[in-house]
Amino acid sequence: MSKIIVVYHSGYGHTQRMAQAVADGAGAELVAIDAEGNLPEGAWERLNAAGAIIFGTPTYMGGPSWQFKKFADASSKAWFTRAWQDKVFGGFTNSASLNGDKQVTVQYLQTLASQHGGLWVSLGLLPSNKKDASRADLNALGGSVGALAATPADVSAQEMLQGDLDTARAYGERVAKTLARLK
Numbered sequence: 001m002s003k004i005i006v007v008y009h010s011g012y013g014h015t016q017r018m019a020q021a022v023a024d025g026a027g028a029e030l031v032a033i034d035a036e037g038n039l040p041e042g043a044w045e046r047l048n049a050a051g052a053i054i055f056g057t058p059t060y061m062g063g064p065s066w067q068f069k070k071f072a073d074a075s076s077k078a079w080f081t082r083a084w085q086d087k088v089f090g091g092f093t094n095s096a097s098l099n100g101d102k103q104v105t106v107q108y109l110q111t112l113a114s115q116h117g118g119l120w121v122s123l124g125l126l127p128s129n130k131k132d133a134s135r136a137d138l139n140a141l142g143g144s145v146g147a148l149a150a151t152p153a154d155v156s157a158q159e160m161l162q163g164d165l166d167t168a169r170a171y172g173e174r175v176a177k178t179l180a181r182l183k
């Protein structure tokens with residue numbers, strides 16, 4: 001039960017890059033939700049056996065992608081059997097605009113974790129919001145529910161801002177530390 005899984009959807013690679021940063025920080029395995037909203041073979045069993053699950057999705061039209069939502073709806077099977085009860089959970093999202101309604105997405109992820117009886121991990125970083133703040137800082141977007149990234153619409157996954165990736169990595173570390181403390 002000490003394994004951590006980052007389960008995510010990414011349409012164009014940005015959330016995938018963020019997922020990698022979270023997984024690096026957490027020492028987690030990555031599970032990608034495919035373009036049809038499905039998981040690879042054996043992934044449900046791996047999720048059921050994990051100690052922590054971290055959800056990731058881009059923000060599309062002010063919420064999670066439909067592929068992520070298909071996965072979330074399919075997790076109702078685990079909900080019925082309480083298979084994810086008392087696991088540690090976290091979540092992250094990326095969108096093009098600085099705001100972009102990302103809060104709606106992370107709140108959805110937190111609600112999903114709560115439906116499963118999970119223990120949600122907040123970001124745990126002060127916002128970088130002083131006069132000398134820059135987008136290279138940790139938590140430059142000033143979130144607290146989960147990890148956030150903002151990637152302008154014409155910026156490739158390779159060019160994502162290091163500050164957002166560092167924030168994602170720090171969040172992964174926090175989830176892993178939380179799980180270790182609960183063991």
Ligand SMILES: Cc1cc2nc3c(=O)[nH]c(=O)nc-3n(C[C@H](O)[C@H](O)[C@H](O)COP(=O)(O)O)c2cc1C
Binds near residue numbers: 095101
């Ligand atoms: C269908 C669609 C809807 C989107 N809706 C939003 C949105 O509500 N807010 C926002 O800031 N960006 C929005 N975007 C931009 C994406 O969040 C952004 O391009 C993100 O980096 C995509 O992540 P991905 O490469 O992992 O798919 C949208 C993009 C698409 C394709």
